[in-house]
Amino acid sequence: MREALAGLTVRGRAFLTAGITAIVCSIILDQSTLARVGVLLLALTLITVALLARNRYRLTLVRTVTPQLVAAGQPARVTLTLANDGLAPNGVLLLEDQVPYVLGTRPRFVLEGISQGWRHSVSYQVRSDVRGRFEIGPMSVRVSDPFGLVELGRTFRTTVPLTVTPRTVPLAHIPLGGAWTGSGxxxxxxxxxxxxxxxxxxxxxxxxxxxxxxxxxxxxxxxxxxxREEQPWQSRATLFLDNRTIAHRGQGIASSLEAAVSAAASIAVHLTHRGFAVRLVTATGEEAGSAWHVRGADLNTGPLLESLAVVQPVGQPRLDTSWLGEGAHGGLTVAVFGAVEATDLPVLRRMQHHAGSAVAVAVDVGAWIGAAPSADTTRLLGQQGWRAAALRPRDRLEAVWQELAHTSAQSSRSGSSRGTQPEVHA
Known part of the structure; x- marks a missing residue:
């Protein structure tokens, strides 16, 4: 009863106050008609409170999100299935699902005609232009009487995750160097x-x-x-993403880091579809959730894209090189860099030394803050033996990727002809 009284709406409090005031005024003015009006308002409010207070309904909720892994800009559908396993509530159900603001406005539903054993499903659509992992829920339920005098609230605790992966674009097949390794x-x-x-x-x-x-x-x-049993052969590729704060410029989805993440996602999908087993490495080391594909498993970019969806900028100034230990293999390394400093050169040289072929997409971070385009990063990478091409805000990744087909480490340094490293079409 105390909870129901606390759930009085503005209208309910006004009715209660008006009823008490009418009764008091009828006593002072000796007006029996006014007293009857006051008693009616007061009784209506208190009876409504009592009816809602004695409700013993029990609602269950099942929330599903389809699909749970979606690319940025693509919609996902949330389905809510509600069932009443208890008594029928005396009123109307007001539902509101909690969603992060980047997924859209909070959906609200009004349900009537609820009876014992009642079951109903509603759905709504969410969409995000921002990558990340978001929790949908919990849902709040408010029971209101037909007069709108009292509202009682309940909240479900369950939530469902939705992962929004970076945008990807299809890339053309270009010759890439790298050694093949057997999977058997x-x-x-x-x-x-x-x-x-x-x-x-x-x-x-x-x-x-x-x-x-x-x-x-x-x-x-x-x-x-x-x-020997004939075994399929599969090439391995390391995808490196420089996600250091000092290597990027800009804010939000318009930052150079977001462009780098999107480029890395497109490259990961491309290499995986071409039969490469890909692992993801960031400035903090190898990502545990993106291990090598095992032999016999279907090619699946989900773990890679999920890891890229939650990549955040890190404040450390130096690149982690622990992944270049005994597990280094000499296959293909594709890197997406931001700004490169002189202190990074020994690490870049070591990465190139451990790779059978080193290819890089260099995000021109200066162009993201309105500065003049710079070739310093691609030049520094070329001096360390990398094949590199620059990516600027107005550039299409597909065109930059194809540019790598006509670029060699030698030409990055001095404009000489392409090297003679063995190539594998990917």
Missing amino acids: DNRPRAFATGSAEDVTVREYRQGDDLRRVHWRSSAKLGELMVR
Whole structure:
């Protein structure tokens, strides 16, 4: 009862005050008619409070978001399924779902005709131009009487996540250097005694099917040898994103960091669709949620895009190089840089040294604050052996990516011809 009294609306408080005032005035003025009006207003308010206070309804909510992973600018649909497992409330249900402001306005619904066993579904659409991971919910429910005198509030605790990934654009196939690595047995090696048959066999391992034993090679080498299974070969690529605060300029979605994240997302999708196993590395090191794809798994860019969706600027001045330890492989490294300082050159040189091929998209951060375009970053990268192309605010990433096909580290340094590094079309 106390909660219901506290839930009196402005109209309900006005009715209550008017009823008391009318009764007092009727006593003073000796007007019985005025007293009846006061009693009516007071009784209507108190009876409504009592009816809502004794409600014993129990609402359940199931919230689903489809899809839960959506690109920036694309809509997602939220479906709310409500059911009443208790008594019917005496009034109208007012629903309001809590959503972050970047997803749009808070949706509100009015539901009537609720009975015991009642079930109903409503839906609304959300859309964000900003990448990130957002929580939708909780939902607040207010029960109001038909006269609008009392409102009682309840709040569900559950929320559902929605991940908005960066915008991506399709990229053309260009020649990229890099070594291929096997996803199954190691690449066959010719034995010292070297025949063509020897290349397709390996030592027997416990559990191998005896039907795979190659008896001629076993007799020649004096140990049991089995035929190799043909394995698909998959190239690995490291995608590096410089997300340091000092390397970027601008604010919000118009910043150079957002352009770099979007470029990295497009490159990640492109490399994955071309059969590369891609891992994401930022200024703070390797992202745990974007490990190498395992053999036999479907190519899926979801983990990479989810990691890029939540990338935030970091205040550290130096690039982390722990990922260049024993796990470094000599395959393809594609980097998206912001501003490069002289103190970064040893790290850039080391990254290029550990890569079979080093390709970079350099975001011209000066252009993001209205300064004149600069070629310093691409020049510095070229001096360290990188193939680099600049990305400015008005440039299309597709065109910059194709420019890399005609750029080599040598031409970045001195305008000479393209190098002779082995290439793999990606």
